[in-house]
Amino acid sequence: MIVELVKTQTRDGVRLDGAITRANDVGSASQSKGLIVCLHGVGSNFYGSTMMNVLAEGLHCEQWDVLRVNTRGHDYCYVGSFKMGVRRFGSGYETVADCVQDIAAWVQWAKQLGYERVVLLGHSLGAIKTVFCQSHEMADLVVAVLAISPPKLEHETFLVGERSGEFRASFSAAEKLIANGLADELVDVTFPFPLLITAASYVDKYGAQDRYNIVKLIEHLNVPTHFIYGGSELTDGNTAFAGLADILVDKVRDLELGDFVSIEVIAGADHLYMRHLDTLLASARRFVEAL
Numbered sequence: 001m002i003v004e005l006v007k008t009q010t011r012d013g014v015r016l017d018g019a020i021t022r023a024n025d026v027g028s029a030s031q032s033k034g035l036i037v038c039l040h041g042v043g044s045n046f047y048g049s050t051m052m053n054v055l056a057e058g059l060h061c062e063q064w065d066v067l068r069v070n071t072r073g074h075d076y077c078y079v080g081s082f083k084m085g086v087r088r089f090g091s092g093y094e095t096v097a098d099c100v101q102d103i104a105a106w107v108q109w110a111k112q113l114g115y116e117r118v119v120l121l122g123h124s125l126g127a128i129k130t131v132f133c134q135s136h137e138m139a140d141l142v143v144a145v146l147a148i149s150p151p152k153l154e155h156e157t158f159l160v161g162e163r164s165g166e167f168r169a170s171f172s173a174a175e176k177l178i179a180n181g182l183a184d185e186l187v188d189v190t191f192p193f194p195l196l197i198t199a200a201s202y203v204d205k206y207g208a209q210d211r212y213n214i215v216k217l218i219e220h221l222n223v224p225t226h227f228i229y230g231g232s233e234l235t236d237g238n239t240a241f242a243g244l245a246d247i248l249v250d251k252v253r254d255l256e257l258g259d260f261v262s263i264e265v266i267a268g269a270d271h272l273y274m275r276h277l278d279t280l281l282a283s284a285r286r287f288v289e290a291l
Contacts (some may be wrong), residue, residue: 009153011105014102035118037103037106037119037144039103041123054281073089111141118143120145122136145226147228151242153205170191181213215244215251221261230273245265
């Protein structure tokens, strides 16, 4: 599979890298149905995901060009520059809402190359970012969203979940640092997984404001959106996924969003779909073919 390495820059001056796979290898935007922009999950990047490699190779065969991209939250830590100077970036330092600038930069890049249709595809936190962006800065080029396994980041649920003790300890440590004027200091958390993360970033993602709660964000969708979950991740005891597909189904029904929002569960699949990548690809293909 032939790829071309590309780059763009956000409004605040952050450089982002990616790789494009063209439907005709050396074709132009006018020869494809559009561009699928793939966003990685937490701590990952545009080249390190087996899932994204499979999706890119499979979906570009459907006459769509596929662009795998970095957001500023790629990997766990790296040093980069922006308009205010040099600073640390990565999942340990990111404010998730900055994804709006990251996605806007890639959509603008697509527009400059002549693309007229863009599909946003994301996995895990990347899936939350696709929906969050659509609820805050909708671009005319974005015609659909494919959200693979976005978790429910809901503060109150974490406070009473099976691992509530770990969450309370991690969150309290982050709050104390912020109260002492040390918001950019790293805290060693164990929830939802072991991670060094700044106090500010941890509170941003898991705070009581629920800025990134997928159940709330779904209210703002206005383009065809397909949610995919693995059956195992919904039932394995992870508080962020427990019963989430059913919750979203109920929300779609209550808001009468069924004409353009759909939810699919792939039986037996876990969060990474490692033994179900063919089924995941088939689901993604059906969605983009219908656009």
